[in-house]
Amino acid sequence: MNLTLEIWRQESPKAKGKFETYKVQNISADCSFLEMLDILNESLIDKVQLPINFDHDCREGICGMCSLYINGRPHGPDDEVTTCQLHMRKFKDGDTITIEPWRSKAFPVIKDLMINRNAFDQIIQAGGYVSVTTGGVPDANSIPVNREDAELAMDAAACIGCGACVAACKNASAMLFVAAKVSQFALLPQGKIEAKDRVKAMVAKMDELGFGNCTNTYACEAECPKGISVSNIARMNREFLCANVK
């Protein structure tokens, strides 16, 4: 496949970025999207040019490091996959592909396509954990968990924190991420104990960091590589309401 790529290049967080056009040739349809970018970077290095910075780590769709807003969709044209799991067969020979970083005030660009998602870490630090006193390992199944809740908690815990929800949302809202993190605990007995403080702290942090407000457009759910449902957002809305009423 021969492709034209329009890629956002930005020297540093403060620098003014712009789109540059690159051509790549003879790309195999079985190549992953990131491998295609690796090939482009190799050719740039050969020409003694600066390679394009982009985030990745596991390349197995589990770490949530890869990002990229590809042709108007976070993680590109495939559903429920991360960019590292996207294959070039989803494109046609001769296509022009526009590649942009996630755009959000809370996710500043570090360089080129690489963004700082530290805001998510701060939200987790605000309350996305369960306090435990260490000691002997408790017996498995000593705390009974209803099957249905366990399933829902697992579904919420599938969130890899990639930020596609923020990238997709027209309001750059982090609601789906925060809701998934709130839900995975709120559904389980271990998490219920701190549920009220947790939801208050995490929502306050989310607001403070400058993410937008949810207007129920559900683009987040459509673009989540892990298929996290917006019913989690409703659960967080309930949790937060109850936490503030009582």
Added chain:
Amino acid sequence: MKSILNYSSLSKKYVMAVAGIFLMTFLVVHLAINLCLLRNDDGEWFNAAAHFMGTNYIVKFFEIFLFLGILIHVLLGVILQIQNWMARPVAYKSASKSTTSFLSKYMIYTGFVVFVFLIIHFMNFYFMKMGWVEPTFTLNGEEPDFYLVAKALFANNLYSIIYIVLITVLGFHLNHAFQAAFQSLGLNHPVYTPIIKKFATIYSILIVVGFNIIPVYFLFCNA
């Protein structure tokens, strides 16, 4: 008490939703009154309803909430929207291709149109009711004859057409608003949410058709 402007994003949305639900309930009452215009009784029922709404103390009590509801809903809507615009200072080059609820993307615009409509509507009716402007038609020389006022407005084809368009935009706003209010309040359910969404569509169609029957009736049947 914290100022409403300092509320968390979620609390602002609760208030938006509750105010919105109240306004949507009121619309049904309003529609019922408007439909009296269709009776061939020279405005007897319609004027009786208008008189009741203008004088009954319970209605007057709720009127306070109605104005508060409109004010808060508009104010919070604008604030939330400005924050949302600020949350993405650099726009994407490629237009979004994500699957979303279509009408949800235009709430601030449809909301603005509804607001303009409200202003026109207040100038035509409410100001007269309050005695701020001279009534164009009166019953017994003092109380405004809203039946004749409405009839005169709808006799103007341009007014009727604008009315029909604006009410249709209101319908677009309501269609998303109805279901979104439930989600904002945390009411999402695998069985009931799809029903709520269907009901939202039915509700918004009924509102649009119900209100628009009247200008259509005056345009074609009562010329």
